[in-house]
Amino acid sequence: MLNSRDRRIARLAVSRFGADPARVRQACAQLLQRRRERPAQDLLELLVEQQLLSPDLAEQLREELDRTQVAEPRTPPPADDDGQADIRQLGRYRLLRKIGEGAMGEVYLAHDPLANRQVAIKVLAKHLEENAALVERFLREAELASRLNHPHLVRGYDVGRDEQSGQRYFVMEYVDGISAQEYLDRHGRFSIEDALHIILDVAHGLEHAHAHNIVHRDIKPENILITRSGVAKLTDLGLSKQLDQSSVLTGLRQGFGTPYYMPYEQAMNARDADARSDIFALGATLYHMLTGRVPFDGKNQIEILDKKEQGIYTPAHLVNPEIPEDLSAILDRMLARRPEQRYQTISEVIVALERTGLAGPFLSFADQELARRDPIARLRARALQEVTLLDLREASGQPAVWYVRYRTTTGGWRQRRWSAEQVVRAIARGQLGPADEIAVSPQGPFHKLSHYACFRPALQEAALRKTSLATTRPLVRRWFWLFVGLGLLLAILLGLILLFW
Numbered sequence: 001m002l003n004s005r006d007r008r009i010a011r012l013a014v015s016r017f018g019a020d021p022a023r024v025r026q027a028c029a030q031l032l033q034r035r036r037e038r039p040a041q042d043l044l045e046l047l048v049e050q051q052l053l054s055p056d057l058a059e060q061l062r063e064e065l066d067r068t069q070v071a072e073p074r075t076p077p078p079a080d081d082d083g084q085a086d087i088r089q090l091g092r093y094r095l096l097r098k099i100g101e102g103a104m105g106e107v108y109l110a111h112d113p114l115a116n117r118q119v120a121i122k123v124l125a126k127h128l129e130e131n132a133a134l135v136e137r138f139l140r141e142a143e144l145a146s147r148l149n150h151p152h153l154v155r156g157y158d159v160g161r162d163e164q165s166g167q168r169y170f171v172m173e174y175v176d177g178i179s180a181q182e183y184l185d186r187h188g189r190f191s192i193e194d195a196l197h198i199i200l201d202v203a204h205g206l207e208h209a210h211a212h213n214i215v216h217r218d219i220k221p222e223n224i225l226i227t228r229s230g231v232a233k234l235t236d237l238g239l240s241k242q243l244d245q246s247s248v249l250t251g252l253r254q255g256f257g258t259p260y261y262m263p264y265e266q267a268m269n270a271r272d273a274d275a276r277s278d279i280f281a282l283g284a285t286l287y288h289m290l291t292g293r294v295p296f297d298g299k300n301q302i303e304i305l306d307k308k309e310q311g312i313y314t315p316a317h318l319v320n321p322e323i324p325e326d327l328s329a330i331l332d333r334m335l336a337r338r339p340e341q342r343y344q345t346i347s348e349v350i351v352a353l354e355r356t357g358l359a360g361p362f363l364s365f366a367d368q369e370l371a372r373r374d375p376i377a378r379l380r381a382r383a384l385q386e387v388t389l390l391d392l393r394e395a396s397g398q399p400a401v402w403y404v405r406y407r408t409t410t411g412g413w414r415q416r417r418w419s420a421e422q423v424v425r426a427i428a429r430g431q432l433g434p435a436d437e438i439a440v441s442p443q444g445p446f447h448k449l450s451h452y453a454c455f456r457p458a459l460q461e462a463a464l465r466k467t468s469l470a471t472t473r474p475l476v477r478r479w480f481w482l483f484v485g486l487g488l489l490l491a492i493l494l495g496l497i498l499l500f501w
Contacts, residue, residue: 002028006043011185012061019052027052056299090162090169093121104128104138109174112157119157120175124168135168142170144214144237151376152205154225154235175235177228180221180289183365189292192322193360193417198224199286200350200359201232201380206282207346210275217273219281220261221288229374230366259301260294261285264308265339276339279349283334290327291319295335311337324419327356357401358417405446406436420454427458434459 002010010028013019027046034041044062047053053061088095093110096118100107105125112119122141128134145156158171180198183190190198202224209216216237223236259267263280266273287295295313298304307313313335317328330352336342343349353359361381362371371377402423405415418426426432427449437446438455449455 002032006031009043009047009061013047013053014185019047023050023052054299060300087123087165087167090121090123090165090167091158091160093119093169093171095121104134110171112171115157118174119171120173122170122172124170126167129168138168138170141237142172145170145172148209148212148214148237150205150208151231152201152233153208154233172235173233175225175227175233177226180224180226180232180285183226184221184288184292189320190289191360191364192290192327192358194363194365195286195289196327196353196356196359197230197361197363197380198226198232198289199282200353202234202285203282203346203350203353205234206278207350210278210346215273215275216278216281217262217266217270219278219285221285224285226363226366227374228367229370229377230363231374231376231380259304260288260296263339264305264337267305267308274339275346276342276344279334279342279346280336280339282346282349283331287313287316287331287335290323290331291316293319308337311335324356324358324422326419326421327358330356356419401440403439403441403446404432404436405438406432423449423455424458427455427462430462433462 006028010024013024014021024047027050028043031041031043031046034046044053044058048055048058087108090110092114093112095108095110097109098106099109099120105123105128108121108123110119110121111117122138124135124138128138139159142156142159145154146159147156149155154175155173156170157173159169160171161168180190189195202219206216206219214237216234218236219234223234225233225235227233261281261284263273263277266277266280284295295316296304296307298307315328316331317323317325330349333352334342334349343352362368362377366377371381402418402420403415404418404423404426405413408414423432423438432449434448434450436449438449438452439446450459
Protein backbone atom coordinates (compact mmCIF):
# COMPACT_ATOMS: atom_id res chain seq x y z
CA MET A 1 0.00 0.00 0.00
CA LEU A 2 1.28 3.48 -0.85
CA ASN A 3 2.13 5.72 2.08
CA SER A 4 1.00 9.34 2.30
CA ARG A 5 4.35 10.59 0.93
CA ASP A 6 4.02 8.40 -2.17
CA ARG A 7 0.43 9.54 -2.75
CA ARG A 8 1.46 13.18 -2.52
CA ILE A 9 4.38 12.64 -4.94
CA ALA A 10 2.01 11.00 -7.43
CA ARG A 11 -0.56 13.81 -7.14
CA LEU A 12 2.04 16.56 -7.54
CA ALA A 13 3.71 14.81 -10.48
CA VAL A 14 0.37 14.96 -12.31
CA SER A 15 -1.12 18.27 -11.14
CA ARG A 16 2.03 20.39 -10.95
CA PHE A 17 4.41 18.88 -13.50
CA GLY A 18 1.95 17.46 -16.03
CA ALA A 19 2.99 13.79 -15.84
CA ASP A 20 0.69 11.30 -17.59
CA PRO A 21 -1.78 10.05 -14.91
CA ALA A 22 -2.00 6.56 -16.41
CA ARG A 23 1.79 6.16 -16.47
CA VAL A 24 2.06 7.49 -12.90
CA ARG A 25 -0.47 4.88 -11.75
CA GLN A 26 1.57 2.19 -13.51
CA ALA A 27 4.71 3.47 -11.78
CA CYS A 28 2.96 3.27 -8.39
CA ALA A 29 1.91 -0.32 -9.06
CA GLN A 30 5.47 -1.16 -10.10
CA LEU A 31 6.78 0.54 -6.95
CA LEU A 32 4.70 -1.76 -4.73
CA GLN A 33 6.06 -4.80 -6.57
CA ARG A 34 9.68 -3.65 -6.24
CA ARG A 35 9.28 -2.92 -2.54
CA ARG A 36 8.68 -6.61 -1.89
CA GLU A 37 12.38 -7.10 -2.62
CA ARG A 38 13.68 -3.57 -1.91
CA PRO A 39 11.59 -1.90 0.83
CA ALA A 40 13.59 1.34 0.46
CA GLN A 41 12.65 1.83 -3.23
CA ASP A 42 11.75 5.50 -3.75
CA LEU A 43 8.89 6.64 -6.01
CA LEU A 44 10.78 9.77 -7.11
CA GLU A 45 13.68 7.64 -8.34
CA LEU A 46 11.25 5.44 -10.24
CA LEU A 47 9.53 8.44 -11.88
CA VAL A 48 12.93 9.72 -13.05
CA GLU A 49 13.89 6.25 -14.28
CA GLN A 50 10.68 6.09 -16.36
CA GLN A 51 11.25 9.67 -17.61
CA LEU A 52 8.04 10.96 -16.04
CA LEU A 53 10.06 13.59 -14.15
CA SER A 54 13.40 15.17 -14.92
CA PRO A 55 16.13 14.81 -12.26
CA ASP A 56 15.86 18.57 -11.51
CA LEU A 57 12.09 18.40 -10.98
CA ALA A 58 12.44 15.30 -8.81
CA GLU A 59 15.07 16.99 -6.66
CA GLN A 60 12.90 20.09 -6.37
CA LEU A 61 9.96 17.96 -5.25
CA ARG A 62 12.16 16.03 -2.81
CA GLU A 63 13.36 19.29 -1.22
CA GLU A 64 9.78 20.48 -0.81
CA LEU A 65 8.71 17.19 0.76
CA ASP A 66 11.69 17.18 3.10
CA ARG A 67 10.88 20.76 4.10
CA THR A 68 7.18 20.19 4.75
CA GLN A 69 7.29 16.50 5.70
CA VAL A 70 3.69 15.95 4.69
CA ALA A 71 4.12 12.20 4.64
CA GLU A 72 5.31 9.35 6.74
CA PRO A 73 9.05 9.34 7.39
CA ARG A 74 10.88 6.54 5.60
CA THR A 75 12.29 5.23 8.85
CA PRO A 76 9.88 5.98 11.70
CA PRO A 77 11.67 6.75 14.96
CA PRO A 78 11.20 4.30 17.80
CA ALA A 79 8.39 5.14 20.18
CA ASP A 80 10.89 5.56 23.02
CA ASP A 81 12.74 8.29 21.10
CA ASP A 82 9.73 10.46 20.48
CA GLY A 83 7.07 9.13 22.72
CA GLN A 84 4.30 10.33 20.43
CA ALA A 85 3.21 6.88 19.31
CA ASP A 86 1.79 6.13 22.77
CA ILE A 87 0.01 9.46 23.33
CA ARG A 88 -3.64 9.04 24.31
CA GLN A 89 -4.18 12.17 26.40
CA LEU A 90 -2.76 15.70 26.37
CA GLY A 91 -3.94 17.82 29.26
CA ARG A 92 -7.72 17.54 29.30
CA TYR A 93 -7.88 16.53 25.62
CA ARG A 94 -8.50 12.90 24.64
CA LEU A 95 -6.83 12.00 21.35
CA LEU A 96 -9.04 10.06 18.93
CA ARG A 97 -6.88 9.47 15.85
CA LYS A 98 -4.01 10.94 13.87
CA ILE A 99 -5.20 13.03 10.93
CA GLY A 100 -1.91 14.36 9.58
CA GLU A 101 1.74 15.14 10.15
CA GLY A 102 4.28 17.68 9.06
CA ALA A 103 7.80 18.90 9.68
CA MET A 104 6.74 20.31 13.05
CA GLY A 105 5.06 17.17 14.36
CA GLU A 106 1.74 15.39 14.17
CA VAL A 107 -1.89 16.52 14.10
CA TYR A 108 -4.61 14.61 15.95
CA LEU A 109 -8.37 14.70 16.07
CA ALA A 110 -9.27 15.03 19.74
CA HIS A 111 -12.22 15.61 22.05
CA ASP A 112 -12.44 18.55 24.41
CA PRO A 113 -14.70 17.45 27.30
CA LEU A 114 -14.94 20.96 28.74
CA ALA A 115 -16.38 22.49 25.55
CA ASN A 116 -17.85 19.15 24.37
CA ARG A 117 -16.49 19.52 20.85
CA GLN A 118 -14.02 17.95 18.47
CA VAL A 119 -10.74 19.82 18.05
CA ALA A 120 -7.50 19.40 16.12
CA ILE A 121 -4.30 19.23 18.16
CA LYS A 122 -0.89 19.90 16.66
CA VAL A 123 1.86 18.23 18.71
CA LEU A 124 5.42 19.53 18.39
CA ALA A 125 7.90 16.72 17.73
CA LYS A 126 10.20 16.17 20.71
CA HIS A 127 13.39 16.28 18.67
CA LEU A 128 12.55 19.88 17.69
CA GLU A 129 12.39 21.16 21.27
CA GLU A 130 16.01 22.33 21.08
CA ASN A 131 15.44 24.35 17.90
CA ALA A 132 14.60 27.84 19.18
CA ALA A 133 13.41 29.13 15.80
CA LEU A 134 10.98 26.25 15.24
CA VAL A 135 9.66 26.43 18.80
CA GLU A 136 9.06 30.16 18.25
CA ARG A 137 7.24 29.41 15.00
CA PHE A 138 5.06 26.83 16.77
CA LEU A 139 4.21 29.18 19.63
CA ARG A 140 3.64 32.10 17.26
CA GLU A 141 1.09 30.13 15.25
CA ALA A 142 -0.74 29.22 18.46
CA GLU A 143 -0.67 32.79 19.77
CA LEU A 144 -1.81 34.45 16.53
CA ALA A 145 -4.51 31.88 15.79
CA SER A 146 -5.90 32.37 19.29
CA ARG A 147 -5.86 36.15 18.92
CA LEU A 148 -7.51 36.28 15.49
CA ASN A 149 -11.20 35.44 15.66
CA HIS A 150 -12.76 35.31 12.20
CA PRO A 151 -15.00 32.75 10.44
CA HIS A 152 -12.53 32.45 7.54
CA LEU A 153 -9.45 31.86 9.70
CA VAL A 154 -8.86 28.57 11.52
CA ARG A 155 -9.36 29.51 15.17
CA GLY A 156 -6.85 28.66 17.87
CA TYR A 157 -8.24 27.60 21.25
CA ASP A 158 -5.42 26.64 23.56
CA VAL A 159 -1.67 26.05 23.83
CA GLY A 160 0.19 24.18 26.52
CA ARG A 161 2.70 21.57 27.59
CA ASP A 162 1.61 18.19 28.88
CA GLU A 163 2.86 17.53 32.43
CA GLN A 164 3.37 13.79 31.97
CA SER A 165 4.94 13.61 28.50
CA GLY A 166 6.41 17.12 28.45
CA GLN A 167 5.12 17.62 24.90
CA ARG A 168 4.09 21.02 23.58
CA TYR A 169 0.70 21.12 21.89
CA PHE A 170 -1.56 23.60 20.17
CA VAL A 171 -5.35 23.15 20.11
CA MET A 172 -7.30 24.59 17.19
CA GLU A 173 -10.59 24.40 15.35
CA TYR A 174 -11.19 21.10 13.57
CA VAL A 175 -12.16 21.55 9.91
CA ASP A 176 -14.01 18.53 8.57
CA GLY A 177 -13.33 18.83 4.86
CA ILE A 178 -10.55 19.06 2.29
CA SER A 179 -7.86 21.53 1.30
CA ALA A 180 -7.91 23.45 -1.97
CA GLN A 181 -4.74 21.53 -2.93
CA GLU A 182 -6.52 18.19 -2.48
CA TYR A 183 -9.31 19.38 -4.77
CA LEU A 184 -6.75 20.49 -7.38
CA ASP A 185 -4.99 17.13 -7.14
CA ARG A 186 -8.27 15.34 -7.83
CA HIS A 187 -9.96 17.62 -10.36
CA GLY A 188 -7.22 19.73 -11.96
CA ARG A 189 -8.87 23.11 -11.43
CA PHE A 190 -11.91 24.83 -9.93
CA SER A 191 -14.83 26.36 -11.76
CA ILE A 192 -14.66 30.16 -11.93
CA GLU A 193 -17.63 30.49 -9.56
CA ASP A 194 -16.13 28.14 -6.95
CA ALA A 195 -12.61 29.60 -7.18
CA LEU A 196 -13.80 33.16 -6.62
CA HIS A 197 -16.09 32.12 -3.77
CA ILE A 198 -13.18 30.44 -1.98
CA ILE A 199 -10.69 33.24 -2.62
CA LEU A 200 -13.18 35.86 -1.41
CA ASP A 201 -13.62 33.86 1.81
CA VAL A 202 -9.85 33.79 2.28
CA ALA A 203 -9.56 37.49 1.40
CA HIS A 204 -12.06 38.39 4.12
CA GLY A 205 -10.00 36.39 6.61
CA LEU A 206 -6.82 38.12 5.43
CA GLU A 207 -8.53 41.49 5.76
CA HIS A 208 -9.07 40.73 9.45
CA ALA A 209 -5.45 39.61 9.91
CA HIS A 210 -4.06 42.67 8.11
CA ALA A 211 -6.23 44.91 10.29
CA HIS A 212 -4.24 43.48 13.23
CA ASN A 213 -0.91 44.18 11.45
CA ILE A 214 -0.36 40.48 10.70
CA VAL A 215 0.80 39.21 7.29
CA HIS A 216 0.46 35.50 6.57
CA ARG A 217 3.48 34.96 4.25
CA ASP A 218 2.50 31.43 3.21
CA ILE A 219 -0.79 31.59 1.31
CA LYS A 220 -1.17 28.56 -0.97
CA PRO A 221 -3.86 26.00 -1.85
CA GLU A 222 -2.57 23.60 0.80
CA ASN A 223 -3.29 26.17 3.53
CA ILE A 224 -6.90 26.77 2.45
CA LEU A 225 -9.28 24.35 4.15
CA ILE A 226 -12.85 23.96 2.92
CA THR A 227 -15.61 22.69 5.20
CA ARG A 228 -18.25 20.26 4.00
CA SER A 229 -20.73 23.15 3.96
CA GLY A 230 -18.45 25.13 1.63
CA VAL A 231 -16.82 27.66 3.96
CA ALA A 232 -13.14 28.32 3.21
CA LYS A 233 -10.71 28.96 6.06
CA LEU A 234 -7.07 30.02 5.94
CA THR A 235 -4.76 28.06 8.23
CA ASP A 236 -1.08 27.76 9.20
CA LEU A 237 0.00 31.05 10.72
CA GLY A 238 3.41 29.59 11.57
CA LEU A 239 5.23 31.85 9.10
CA SER A 240 3.12 34.91 9.86
CA LYS A 241 4.78 38.15 10.86
CA GLN A 242 3.53 40.97 13.02
CA LEU A 243 4.57 44.14 11.22
CA ASP A 244 5.56 45.97 14.39
CA GLN A 245 7.68 43.13 15.83
CA SER A 246 10.82 41.21 14.87
CA SER A 247 11.55 37.55 15.51
CA VAL A 248 14.21 34.89 15.25
CA LEU A 249 12.63 33.69 12.00
CA THR A 250 12.58 37.04 10.22
CA GLY A 251 16.10 37.67 11.41
CA LEU A 252 17.34 34.69 9.42
CA ARG A 253 16.93 36.64 6.15
CA GLN A 254 15.34 33.68 4.38
CA GLY A 255 12.50 33.80 1.87
CA PHE A 256 9.97 31.92 3.98
CA GLY A 257 6.94 30.69 2.08
CA THR A 258 6.32 28.45 -0.90
CA PRO A 259 8.35 29.31 -4.05
CA TYR A 260 5.45 28.97 -6.47
CA TYR A 261 3.26 31.49 -4.65
CA MET A 262 5.47 33.96 -2.78
CA PRO A 263 6.41 37.27 -4.47
CA TYR A 264 9.91 38.18 -5.57
CA GLU A 265 10.59 40.59 -2.69
CA GLN A 266 9.68 37.92 -0.12
CA ALA A 267 11.82 35.30 -1.87
CA MET A 268 14.79 37.65 -1.58
CA ASN A 269 14.16 38.56 2.06
CA ALA A 270 11.21 37.49 4.22
CA ARG A 271 11.52 40.69 6.25
CA ASP A 272 10.36 42.67 3.20
CA ALA A 273 6.98 40.90 3.15
CA ASP A 274 3.95 43.06 3.85
CA ALA A 275 0.22 43.00 3.07
CA ARG A 276 0.97 43.41 -0.64
CA SER A 277 3.04 40.21 -0.52
CA ASP A 278 -0.04 38.36 0.69
CA ILE A 279 -1.99 39.90 -2.20
CA PHE A 280 0.56 38.47 -4.67
CA ALA A 281 0.39 35.01 -3.06
CA LEU A 282 -3.41 35.13 -3.08
CA GLY A 283 -3.32 36.05 -6.78
CA ALA A 284 -0.92 33.18 -7.55
CA THR A 285 -3.24 30.82 -5.65
CA LEU A 286 -6.31 32.07 -7.53
CA TYR A 287 -4.42 31.72 -10.84
CA HIS A 288 -3.62 28.07 -9.97
CA MET A 289 -7.22 27.37 -8.98
CA LEU A 290 -8.59 28.86 -12.22
CA THR A 291 -6.06 27.44 -14.69
CA GLY A 292 -4.81 24.25 -13.05
CA ARG A 293 -1.20 25.43 -13.08
CA VAL A 294 0.97 27.89 -11.19
CA PRO A 295 1.76 31.23 -12.89
CA PHE A 296 5.52 30.93 -12.39
CA ASP A 297 6.90 27.43 -12.88
CA GLY A 298 10.41 26.15 -13.47
CA LYS A 299 12.80 23.26 -13.07
CA ASN A 300 14.29 24.78 -9.93
CA GLN A 301 13.88 27.70 -7.56
CA ILE A 302 16.39 29.85 -9.47
CA GLU A 303 14.38 29.55 -12.69
CA ILE A 304 11.15 30.36 -10.84
CA LEU A 305 12.78 33.38 -9.22
CA ASP A 306 14.11 34.64 -12.57
CA LYS A 307 10.61 34.51 -14.07
CA LYS A 308 9.21 36.41 -11.10
CA GLU A 309 11.92 39.04 -11.32
CA GLN A 310 11.05 39.61 -14.99
CA GLY A 311 7.30 39.18 -14.48
CA ILE A 312 7.11 36.40 -17.08
CA TYR A 313 3.89 34.39 -17.05
CA THR A 314 0.97 33.64 -19.36
CA PRO A 315 -2.19 35.71 -18.67
CA ALA A 316 -4.88 33.53 -17.12
CA HIS A 317 -7.45 34.04 -19.90
CA LEU A 318 -4.98 32.68 -22.46
CA VAL A 319 -4.50 29.50 -20.41
CA ASN A 320 -8.22 29.04 -19.72
CA PRO A 321 -10.40 30.81 -22.34
CA GLU A 322 -13.41 30.60 -19.99
CA ILE A 323 -11.82 33.25 -17.77
CA PRO A 324 -13.18 36.74 -18.61
CA GLU A 325 -10.55 39.30 -19.54
CA ASP A 326 -11.61 41.64 -16.72
CA LEU A 327 -10.90 38.88 -14.16
CA SER A 328 -7.59 38.14 -15.88
CA ALA A 329 -6.72 41.84 -15.57
CA ILE A 330 -7.40 41.70 -11.82
CA LEU A 331 -4.99 38.77 -11.57
CA ASP A 332 -2.38 40.70 -13.56
CA ARG A 333 -2.52 43.52 -11.03
CA MET A 334 -2.34 41.13 -8.06
CA LEU A 335 0.72 39.47 -9.64
CA ALA A 336 2.53 42.69 -10.53
CA ARG A 337 6.31 42.49 -10.08
CA ARG A 338 6.57 45.62 -7.93
CA PRO A 339 4.48 45.90 -4.74
CA GLU A 340 3.49 49.49 -5.56
CA GLN A 341 1.90 48.27 -8.83
CA ARG A 342 -0.40 45.84 -7.02
CA TYR A 343 -3.58 46.55 -5.13
CA GLN A 344 -2.38 48.26 -1.98
CA THR A 345 -4.88 46.66 0.41
CA ILE A 346 -6.75 43.38 0.49
CA SER A 347 -9.97 45.39 0.78
CA GLU A 348 -9.36 46.72 -2.75
CA VAL A 349 -8.96 43.13 -3.97
CA ILE A 350 -12.27 42.15 -2.36
CA VAL A 351 -14.08 45.04 -4.05
CA ALA A 352 -12.53 44.23 -7.45
CA LEU A 353 -13.38 40.51 -7.25
CA GLU A 354 -16.90 41.11 -5.96
CA ARG A 355 -17.57 43.57 -8.77
CA THR A 356 -17.01 40.84 -11.33
CA GLY A 357 -20.16 39.19 -10.00
CA LEU A 358 -18.66 35.80 -10.86
CA ALA A 359 -18.49 34.20 -7.40
CA GLY A 360 -21.11 31.52 -6.82
CA PRO A 361 -23.37 31.84 -3.74
CA PHE A 362 -22.59 28.26 -2.62
CA LEU A 363 -19.77 25.93 -3.65
CA SER A 364 -20.94 23.46 -6.27
CA PHE A 365 -19.21 20.53 -4.54
CA ALA A 366 -20.34 21.39 -1.00
CA ASP A 367 -23.07 19.49 0.82
CA GLN A 368 -25.97 21.76 -0.18
CA GLU A 369 -28.14 20.76 2.78
CA LEU A 370 -25.31 21.54 5.22
CA ALA A 371 -24.57 24.79 3.37
CA ARG A 372 -28.13 26.03 3.77
CA ARG A 373 -28.02 25.21 7.49
CA ASP A 374 -24.58 26.78 8.06
CA PRO A 375 -25.07 30.40 9.20
CA ILE A 376 -21.68 31.48 7.79
CA ALA A 377 -22.36 29.91 4.38
CA ARG A 378 -25.86 31.46 4.29
CA LEU A 379 -24.51 34.88 5.27
CA ARG A 380 -21.83 34.78 2.54
CA ALA A 381 -24.35 33.65 -0.09
CA ARG A 382 -26.71 36.47 0.84
CA ALA A 383 -23.88 39.02 0.78
CA LEU A 384 -22.70 37.85 -2.65
CA GLN A 385 -26.23 37.96 -4.03
CA GLU A 386 -26.76 41.48 -2.72
CA VAL A 387 -23.48 42.60 -4.27
CA THR A 388 -24.33 41.02 -7.61
CA LEU A 389 -27.93 42.14 -7.96
CA LEU A 390 -28.07 45.40 -6.00
CA ASP A 391 -24.74 47.16 -5.58
CA LEU A 392 -23.01 46.36 -8.84
CA ARG A 393 -24.49 48.84 -11.32
CA GLU A 394 -22.83 50.16 -14.40
CA ALA A 395 -23.35 53.67 -15.73
CA SER A 396 -26.44 52.48 -17.58
CA GLY A 397 -28.02 51.37 -14.32
CA GLN A 398 -28.02 47.71 -15.40
CA PRO A 399 -26.46 44.71 -13.58
CA ALA A 400 -22.79 43.99 -14.26
CA VAL A 401 -23.45 40.27 -14.82
CA TRP A 402 -26.03 38.69 -17.10
CA TYR A 403 -27.20 35.13 -17.77
CA VAL A 404 -27.60 34.64 -21.52
CA ARG A 405 -29.57 31.82 -23.15
CA TYR A 406 -29.12 31.32 -26.89
CA ARG A 407 -29.31 28.63 -29.55
CA THR A 408 -26.12 26.99 -30.79
CA THR A 409 -25.36 26.08 -34.40
CA THR A 410 -26.68 22.57 -33.70
CA GLY A 411 -30.04 23.97 -32.56
CA GLY A 412 -29.63 23.29 -28.84
CA TRP A 413 -29.86 25.84 -26.04
CA ARG A 414 -26.76 27.08 -24.22
CA GLN A 415 -26.58 29.29 -21.13
CA ARG A 416 -23.58 31.50 -20.35
CA ARG A 417 -22.70 33.96 -17.61
CA TRP A 418 -21.36 37.15 -19.21
CA SER A 419 -20.62 40.74 -18.35
CA ALA A 420 -22.58 43.45 -20.20
CA GLU A 421 -19.46 44.14 -22.29
CA GLN A 422 -19.26 40.49 -23.36
CA VAL A 423 -22.95 40.53 -24.34
CA VAL A 424 -22.43 43.65 -26.50
CA ARG A 425 -19.41 42.04 -28.21
CA ALA A 426 -21.42 38.87 -28.89
CA ILE A 427 -24.18 40.98 -30.48
CA ALA A 428 -21.62 42.82 -32.63
CA ARG A 429 -20.12 39.61 -34.03
CA GLY A 430 -23.57 38.14 -34.69
CA GLN A 431 -23.45 35.44 -31.99
CA LEU A 432 -26.50 36.94 -30.26
CA GLY A 433 -29.62 38.43 -31.80
CA PRO A 434 -32.95 39.97 -30.75
CA ALA A 435 -34.56 36.55 -30.31
CA ASP A 436 -32.00 35.36 -27.76
CA GLU A 437 -32.89 35.61 -24.08
CA ILE A 438 -31.22 37.19 -21.08
CA ALA A 439 -31.79 37.52 -17.32
CA VAL A 440 -30.12 38.95 -14.21
CA SER A 441 -30.44 35.62 -12.36
CA PRO A 442 -29.71 32.06 -13.53
CA GLN A 443 -33.26 31.13 -12.48
CA GLY A 444 -34.78 33.88 -14.66
CA PRO A 445 -37.14 35.33 -15.63
CA PHE A 446 -35.60 35.43 -19.12
CA HIS A 447 -36.56 38.17 -21.59
CA LYS A 448 -35.61 38.94 -25.17
CA LEU A 449 -32.43 40.99 -25.51
CA SER A 450 -34.46 43.90 -26.85
CA HIS A 451 -36.35 44.03 -23.54
CA TYR A 452 -33.35 45.81 -21.96
CA ALA A 453 -32.56 49.35 -23.07
CA CYS A 454 -28.81 48.93 -22.51
CA PHE A 455 -28.58 46.39 -25.36
CA ARG A 456 -30.88 48.14 -27.86
CA PRO A 457 -28.14 50.36 -29.38
CA ALA A 458 -25.96 47.31 -30.06
CA LEU A 459 -28.94 45.42 -31.52
CA GLN A 460 -29.88 48.41 -33.70
CA GLU A 461 -26.30 48.78 -34.92
CA ALA A 462 -26.12 45.08 -35.73
CA ALA A 463 -29.47 45.31 -37.55
CA LEU A 464 -28.26 48.33 -39.54
CA ARG A 465 -25.11 46.47 -40.56
CA LYS A 466 -27.22 43.51 -41.61
CA THR A 467 -29.63 45.76 -43.54
CA SER A 468 -26.75 47.63 -45.11
CA LEU A 469 -25.20 44.38 -46.26
CA ALA A 470 -28.57 43.16 -47.51
CA THR A 471 -29.08 46.30 -49.62
CA THR A 472 -25.46 46.69 -50.67
CA ARG A 473 -24.98 43.20 -52.05
CA PRO A 474 -27.82 43.41 -54.66
CA LEU A 475 -26.50 46.83 -55.79
CA VAL A 476 -23.01 45.41 -56.15
CA ARG A 477 -24.36 42.48 -58.13
CA ARG A 478 -26.47 44.81 -60.30
CA TRP A 479 -23.52 47.10 -61.16
CA PHE A 480 -21.31 44.09 -61.74
CA TRP A 481 -23.59 42.64 -64.42
CA LEU A 482 -24.10 46.11 -65.93
CA PHE A 483 -20.36 46.50 -66.41
CA VAL A 484 -20.11 42.94 -67.75
CA GLY A 485 -22.89 43.70 -70.25
CA LEU A 486 -21.28 46.96 -71.37
CA GLY A 487 -17.96 45.19 -71.72
CA LEU A 488 -19.50 42.52 -73.94
CA LEU A 489 -21.27 45.17 -76.05
CA LEU A 490 -18.04 47.10 -76.56
CA ALA A 491 -16.24 43.90 -77.46
CA ILE A 492 -18.88 43.08 -80.12
CA LEU A 493 -18.74 46.60 -81.58
CA LEU A 494 -14.95 46.47 -81.69
CA GLY A 495 -15.13 43.11 -83.43
CA LEU A 496 -17.52 44.43 -86.08
CA ILE A 497 -15.35 47.49 -86.75
CA LEU A 498 -12.30 45.31 -87.24
CA LEU A 499 -14.26 42.95 -89.46
CA PHE A 500 -15.38 45.68 -91.91
CA TRP A 501 -12.22 47.78 -91.75
